[in-house]
Amino acid sequence: MEIMIIDDLTSKNGHLMIGGIDSVDLAKKYGTPLYVFDIDQIRSQIKEFKSAFEKANLKYQISYASKAFAVKAIYQVMKQENVHIDVVSGGELYTALQAGFPSDKISFHGNNKSYDELVMAVQNHVGVIMLDNFHEIELLSNILKNEKQQIKVMLRLTPGISAHTHRYDQTGQTDSKFGFDVESGQADKAMKLVLEDSNMNLLGIHAHIGSQIFGTQGFVMLAQKMVEIAKRFQEKFNYWPEVINLGGGFGISYNENDDPITANEFISQIATELKQQCDQVPEIWIEPGRSIVGPAGYTLYTIGSRKDIPNLASYVSVDGGMGDNIRPALYQAKYEAVVANKMDRKNIETAHIAGKYCESGDILIDQQQLPETQPGDILAVLDTGAYGYSMAMNYNRNPRPAVVFVEKGQSKLVVKRETYQDLTSLDLDY
Known part of the structure; x- marks a missing residue:
């Protein structure tokens, strides 16, 4: 040192x-090239998110989207800051476990998780598996039976909202490789399958509308849509989510033309919308990645x-x-x-x-x-x-x-x- x-x-x-x-x-x-990270700045950004949620008087979890930067040391920083993480592969999961990150604070994402990856997640008791497709529901159901295990899951939905961002970064619109489409009825079918599986504990619903987003409008629209979906699930399946996960995608300033929103702006507007829309606001999760480590x-x-x-x-x-x-x-x-x-x-x-x-x-x-x-x-x-x-x-x-x-x-x-x-x-x- x-x-x-x-x-x-x-x-x-x-x-x-x-x-x-x-x-x-x-x-x-x-030597060079060399990546250098200012860890004080990372800790400050996490504290800003936490402070904004507490000011808004919402139950919350911050889940670091580790695809942005995934090495043992950053998972150890996240453990010190007492936040959740999300991983999108067996490699990221393995790295987090090797870093000593608590498995019950890990969310496992991905649109094509393999059988071996799901077994790894179940055997290591990850906190929640984000279900992305019907093939995955079937795979996980069989694994849980074989392993005699139960696990928490969330449904990833495509709510039909497109973020104003690079087309490769848009993930919430109907035409997407991710999640269960709401408009076509896929989400309803997935909900029914999961609720009928005694080894799956449905924690809530999730959506992610894109990356490098500068405005709050897309997030407010997402909050409205997710509450609307939750109310419909309550009427149809007598199910109210414990958690609504609004994903991530908060933009950062790469150059003088970029004007990112602050954590307080985003969270205060979301909180206002949620409190207007429902009497019982679920716990709200967000998944910042770039906005935590990028700057x-x-x-x-x-x-x-x-x-x-x-x-x-x-x-x-x-x-x-x-x-x-x-x-x-x-x-x-x-x-x-x-x-x-x-x-x-x-x-x-x-x-x-x-x-x-x-x-x-x-x-x-x-x-x-x-x-x-x-x-x-x-x-x-x-x-x-x-x-x-x-x-x-x-x-x-x-x-x-x-x-x-x-x-x-x-x-x-x-x-x-x-x-x-x-x-x-x-x-x-x-």
């Missing part, structure tokens, strides 16, 4: 500070080559790229960056930030204002805590970066950098 006392964004020598530590020192100590993450790179083209923006290349952040190539996601060792210098140009991967589309930032740069400068891309490491890959046989947590002036390596030996560790001779 290393300790520094400066806690400002920029140090006296013009360097970017992260969690009280000079980012240039982090790059020197751990707390930084990716540090070392600047290398440069290509200058007359009358066009230059290309400034770094030692990472689409292998450690696929989102710009996949979603056309927009980020901002700073030169970490020149925070006190004026910007003099606009350049393309290019990755090192053998793809013309490997551009991390299309138009980035920069001061004068030289090879060896450290570039920090901001707000990369979500879907960076979790979507990282070994394209071009490049090792994945290390991950470092910083908190209160201390740094700790939580994921080692992959080596060339790691890349071939599963390969077999022919």
Whole structure:
């Protein structure tokens, strides 16, 4: 661990500070590319969600959507903060269990959970399985009989609400691979099957309308729709949900054009709507992922080559790229960056930030204002805590970066950098 006392964004020598530590020192100590997480910022965001719920006087659970970033260390932070988590694969479930995260606070999502994954969930007594389709109901029913177990479940519904977001991030509309469609009657059929299964304890209903959502309107509409569905289930099946899970999707500010809602704005409006719609408000669950870890993450790179083209923006290349952040190539996601060792210098140009991967589309930032740069400068891309490491890959046989947590002036390596030996560790001779 290393300790520094400066806690400002920029140090006296013009360097970017992260969690009280000079980012240039982090790059020197751990190498680049490097994922860095400010853990104080993560804890603060969780506290903001909790405070908003308590202010709204709602029973609640915060369930960290760990697909955004899933390693042992982050699950241990979530355990310390006494929140739930949701996982979407056997690998995420295994990682959480290895981290010592309590299984009764785990929700298991996914549209095509395998038999083995469901057995793993049942045998480890996960808190709740989010049922997504009829095949899964049948699989789980058979497993519970064989294992002589009972388990809590929730029905994932597609309520017909489409979020204003990238089309790949929309999940609540009728035409979706996720959940039981409400309009066609699938949800009613699923409800009947689950209520008739004595080994399944139906905890409630769930919906998720998308990701990177900035307005409150979609969430208010979702709350209205979920209460409407709950009332219909009460009339038809004499069932009132203990829990309504409104999913996640709260947007963050990746650049100056993004204007995210605050936790208090979202939760206060939802609370008002729920209290108007029903006398007995169920416990409300939300599943923030990106909004918890995204703004707390930084990716540090070392600047290398440069290509200058007359009358066009230059290309400034770094030692990472689409292998450690696929989102710009996949979603056309927009980020901002700073030169970490020149925070006190004026910007003099606009350049393309290019990755090192053998793809013309490997551009991390299309138009980035920069001061004068030289090879060896450290570039920090901001707000990369979500879907960076979790979507990282070994394209071009490049090792994945290390991950470092910083908190209160201390740094700790939580994921080692992959080596060339790691890349071939599963390969077999022919």
